[in-house]
Amino acid sequence: MAVRASNVRRGRQGRGERGGERRRQEIISKSARLFATKGFDATSMRDIAAAAGLNAGSLYYHFKSKDELFLAVHSAGVESAMEAVRKALEGLTDPWERLEAAAAAHASALFESADLMIMLVPNFPGGFSEFRDELVRQRDEYEQIIRDLVTDLDLPADIDRDVFRLHFLGALNWTQTWYRPNSRLTPEDIGRQLVRILRCSRE
Amino acid sequence: MAVRASNVRRGRQGRGERGGERRRQEIISKSARLFATKGFDATSMRDIAAAAGLNAGSLYYHFKSKDELFLAVHSAGVESAMEAVRKALEGLTDPWERLEAAAAAHASALFESADLMIMLVPNFPGGFSEFRDELVRQRDEYEQIIRDLVTDLDLPADIDRDVFRLHFLGALNWTQTWYRPNSRLTPEDIGRQLVRILRCSRE
DNA sequence: GTCTATACAGCGATAGAC
């Protein structure tokens, strides 16, 4: 049975969670950046330890395996994206405006929000049998938000809403592959452009 | 200096290329499937050897390194996609019709064309300093075809054609992540739907 | 909670027989 996302691996230490939790967050953050840059397989625990200023063995005090660390990173990334999108939607009522705000927030989260991304997870690492369900569950929760946005859209009858949503998220996530900062466009611009492309001349 | 794509690693054996070339193709094909399924790093030369019915060491008669094998797979994938798209464009003149045909061909190639895909290559494997330029060159050659298609489109002035192309290819390539055969839609359907979404009410 | 040291598996690649 899958674990609740936010409660994954908590409370190992007796009660002194003050500094330990910060350390844990630091590891997650550094791992996220490395996973996103080099890929999961190409990132070694030694790399992560070096980035976080620990020795390799010490990581295993906080996470009992590399896969579990990945799960924590994924969880943090999804949660951060959900929060960003929810916040961006506040007060907006026009369906296309809402989609545009979500696209901008998603794109932005992909690159800027601290270091947590991995929305993508093109193919989940290796076997991963134990955590696969939990990863899928996390992603589905986020996708539901987008699904609702698409439902509210006024689309021609011959457009499949599922395909629309998947292409929408696909284009967005793929930006990871080609977008580099210090371009003339910000991530927000990229997201908004996408919605303008999808929206076309409609009002 | 980079090697010509099609001539990469040819003519090792004296002149008996009859069976050897078939073997080589078989290895490329099986590798492509494995790379696409498990990722480059997670696929070992032993995996490939097993899939191709060889022993691990024998692979190095055909390819002098794993990176070089990847290059060959990538090259075959791009060339196959280019051919499919070029063929699909034959005789078509309407810009949106041409884009739709290209999308269908691209999506189809991603899943069906033998087993060569890896259009994607989200981030090229590891260091790859030696082959990187050649990989980028191969991809650029294909992207130029799409670029030309987008140039011919009649788009509103506020739509950036580069962003349009990248989102278009992004959505298409991302299908790899979610599409599974025996869905109610074929890859061609997915591609055509995408163009219909982009096209919207425009004519 | 972090360190050092290390076990042990799996990788890419090579050598040499056939």
Added chain:
DNA sequence: GTCTATCGCTGTATAGAC
């Protein structure tokens, strides 16, 4: 052209001192 055997290295993960 393929096999077997193996080298050297790097990876994850663990044990035990501090």
